[in-house]
Amino acid sequence: MNDDELMALLGEAVADETAVSERRRTAARAAFTWRSVDAELAELLHDSALEAGAAVRSGPGGAEPRTLSFGHSGLTLEIEVDGEVLLGQVIGTGEAASASEPASVLLERPDADAQSAETDAGGFFRLEGVRSGTVRFVVEQGGWSLTTPWVTL
Incomplete structure (x- = not known):
């Protein structure tokens, strides 16, 4: 063909x-x-699931929470997943850090509706009922945004 x-x-x-x-x-x-995917896509800076020995680590009641960190253009998205609860923080430097409005965080899935949250004054947010599967995050505030690559929770 x-x-x-x-x-x-x-x-x-x-x-x-x-x-x-x-x-x-x-x-x-x-x-x-989306023509400039490499220029706009955030980089995975850290994933605790990729650390040596992560598969055998455990704490009280099961596995330790998984932590992920993404960065792009002075912006960082820190995520902690513990069961079906996701805690996160959006951290910015320069222009992004001085923005006074909350950021919008969208958890997208290829096969389901997105979940969204607004950050508080410290950049923190929380999502509940987060099930495992393929996800990505889109963070927007004012004139800047951060889109993560797809990851499996």
């Missing part, structure tokens, strides 16, 4: 409204229009 035939088949699949949900269609359009 050549490229033209493949594109024709993909076009037919997308045109069939019963084959592709509107949510997935919107996500696909966004992926194709």
